[in-house]
Amino acid sequence: MSVFGDTYARYYALLYRDKDYDGEADFVASLLREHAPEARSLVEFGCGGGKHAALLAERGFAVTGVDRSAGMLDEARALAATHDADVAARLAFAEGDFTSAQLGKTFDCAISLFHVVSYMPDNAALKAAFATARRHIDKGGVFLFDVWHGPAVLTERPSTRIKRMADERIEVTRLAESTLHPNECLVDVNYQVFVRDRSDRTVDEIRETHRMRYLFPPEIELFADLSGFRVEHSCEWMSRKQPDDRTWGVCYVLRAV
Ligand SMILES: C[S@@+](CC[C@H](N)C(=O)[O-])C[C@H]1O[C@@H](n2cnc3c(N)ncnc32)[C@H](O)[C@@H]1O
Numbered sequence: 001m002s003v004f005g006d007t008y009a010r011y012y013a014l015l016y017r018d019k020d021y022d023g024e025a026d027f028v029a030s031l032l033r034e035h036a037p038e039a040r041s042l043v044e045f046g047c048g049g050g051k052h053a054a055l056l057a058e059r060g061f062a063v064t065g066v067d068r069s070a071g072m073l074d075e076a077r078a079l080a081a082t083h084d085a086d087v088a089a090r091l092a093f094a095e096g097d098f099t100s101a102q103l104g105k106t107f108d109c110a111i112s113l114f115h116v117v118s119y120m121p122d123n124a125a126l127k128a129a130f131a132t133a134r135r136h137i138d139k140g141g142v143f144l145f146d147v148w149h150g151p152a153v154l155t156e157r158p159s160t161r162i163k164r165m166a167d168e169r170i171e172v173t174r175l176a177e178s179t180l181h182p183n184e185c186l187v188d189v190n191y192q193v194f195v196r197d198r199s200d201r202t203v204d205e206i207r208e209t210h211r212m213r214y215l216f217p218p219e220i221e222l223f224a225d226l227s228g229f230r231v232e233h234s235c236e237w238m239s240r241k242q243p244d245d246r247t248w249g250v251c252y253v254l255r256a257v
Pocket of ligand 1: 047072096098
């Protein structure tokens, strides 16, 4: 299983071209300004292709993005290079794993966006990821992230989805079929991606399984406690509504204590 390998990275930007990264950067920046008004430097774990990082750098933050996928980091560096020099100077990227990264410095806040925390499949990985976030921020800083919300996953259940996207070069069709493992709080999302080259009509097929952990608020409280954080705020991703059993994505703000 190669999750977010170099091949997937090539199509990721096209598959998520319709994602509202700009609105999401506004949402994250506004929560950071409320909970850490002095914050200027951010470390982002699982930064992927660097879109949030670049948009947050445009909003004045200095962002160091960390990801374990070299292909994703290539995209992120290429994106940074398209920005004005002052924005690009506020961006840095490093290869590293959320469960073990040691950047040798601290930041005002840590962020991890688009369910990267849900990619930590078991308690050991979650604990290690929270510890990584904690050792990269000083006391008083915040750790902001979003996860799959257990009550909604069990109420709505993951369904089969198809997504099609195209640009001038390729057409991508992605089928997502999920298997729920309720005793482990896991969902295996099995992706089958067909990439059709528009010039020679050849089709590549890629298969990936993304194992996602859904989390319940008391678990987040426990992992926060174990890692030197306290839960300060939670809300539905983007809408800021109170989470309920229809809220798939919940955003948490933890305070480093
Ligand atoms: C759904 S993507 C999100 C990327 C980016 N945050 C965004 O919003 O576009 C998940 C990302 O997390 C990264 N990732 C997953 N597990 C990781 C880990 N243990 N350490 C570092 N990066 C990880 C993947 O390589 C991928 O880039």
